[in-house]
Amino acid sequence: MAAAGDATGRAVEAAARHSYGKLVAYLAARTGDVAGAEDSLSEAFAAALAAWPEQGIPRAPEAWLLAVARRKSIDRARRRRTHQHAGTVLLMLAEEITAHGDSDAAIPDERLRLMFVCAHPAIEEAARAPLILQAVLGLDAAAIASAFLVSPATMGQRLVRAKRKISAAGIPFRLPERDELPERLDAVLDAIYAAFAAGWADPAGTVARSRHFADEAIWLGRLVVMLQPDAPEALGLLALMLHAEARRAARRDEDGEFVPLDEQDVSRWDAGLIDEAETILRRASAMGTIGRFQLEAAVQSAHAVRRRTGRADWLAILELYDALLRLTQSPVVAINRAVAISELHGPRAALVALDAVAGDPRLAEYQPYWAARAGMSALAGERAAADDAYLRAIGLEADPAVRRFLQKRRGA
């Protein structure tokens, strides 16, 4: 799709971005087959690339794509010729007749049900969040793999296995009952956060697709909050994402260069989003059940304090990371905690804290670990160690602006 540089190619790409998850969810909810829905949809996109240059871009692109993809799904179900699929064919034929081909608004939104299918306990736990990212947002296995720190081949197999199980085992497209909700909701929230992080990795939003992931993640977060207003962690996650989103513009200077959090111009933070985040977080903490996302959001809140006082509340940040580390045992949390220690007690104490997690094999290829190590070593006057750590961080960074920033720091 990227090869088509003309107006049609762009229209198809825009439709892919806006409609992918909605159409996969719609088709899969009817066939029970996520992989088949994805295949039907990609055939529909291919058909659009062939037809739109001649016929012009349709008034309702989503409805056009759905009509083609539905037809492909009917063919797919017919080829199987089983009793189970006969019902599917009849249902979809009936919908084909009553569908309004000239309106995108009439297509029901099944994305939340699809998310809960992906988070079903019968699905391998490590596949649940990646599955949501792929099926709802259309992320490819390689992008998901890098967000979850596993190899693309492993992630690819995991996704294929999970999709096969959804259709083979007959996992239903329905919203969970109250008693099953907490477990299922955790998996959904994890996936939304991973989607947001994937979009966050491109702070300038220059890659339209990854900017879109952050927007979509916030949208999904709002959707879950709307449907589950009394789930404090869902509120915590939304507050966390809004806090981060509020700082998007400040993460680049006029020349497009990377600006780290502690050097950002607070006047470029989005006050409206921060206020919304604070209101949501207060609503969550009033419910009296603490959790990972609320703690992460509270950390962001303690950073936002800099707007008024000129300095982040590092004491609160360290306490929050202490609590997070007890809760998650995550090496990523340990790195952030070390940064807070550095602010409060100096770089040598922070390096000691980092050493405690240095043995974790996942960190060997994790850029923020080496960048944190480099910064602290430099502050401690250990030039050789800082130089070595900067080099590793630079080698692991994919974003050119962040790479340039690290190279400048290394040379300083």
Next chain:
Amino acid sequence: MQYMLLIYQNEAGMAQAREQDITEMMGAYGAYTKAMQDAGVLVGGDRLDRSANGTTVRTENGKTKVLNGPYAEAKEQLGGYYIIEAKDLDAALSWAARCPNAQYGVMEVRPILAM
């Protein structure tokens, strides 16, 4: 869809169970089977004899080998099965959870492939 509910139970534990517990469990199985019949989901099912009374057979290099005992030694053994008709996995899982064996052993739910 059709699902097989496989009943895995600890035979050694069962052998030591008190007479009264066995009677109670058989009663529970009877009620469970009737509930599935009444709901119209039951397709079939059987109890299996102890795994020690099983025999495995395979052909190697054209010769048939027969061995005493079950295929796999494990803590739990296959002790029976039900075949049910259920609209989806969640419905099958909720029937599996009601089986008296879910309390003592492990239930496995497997979709049956349409031939």
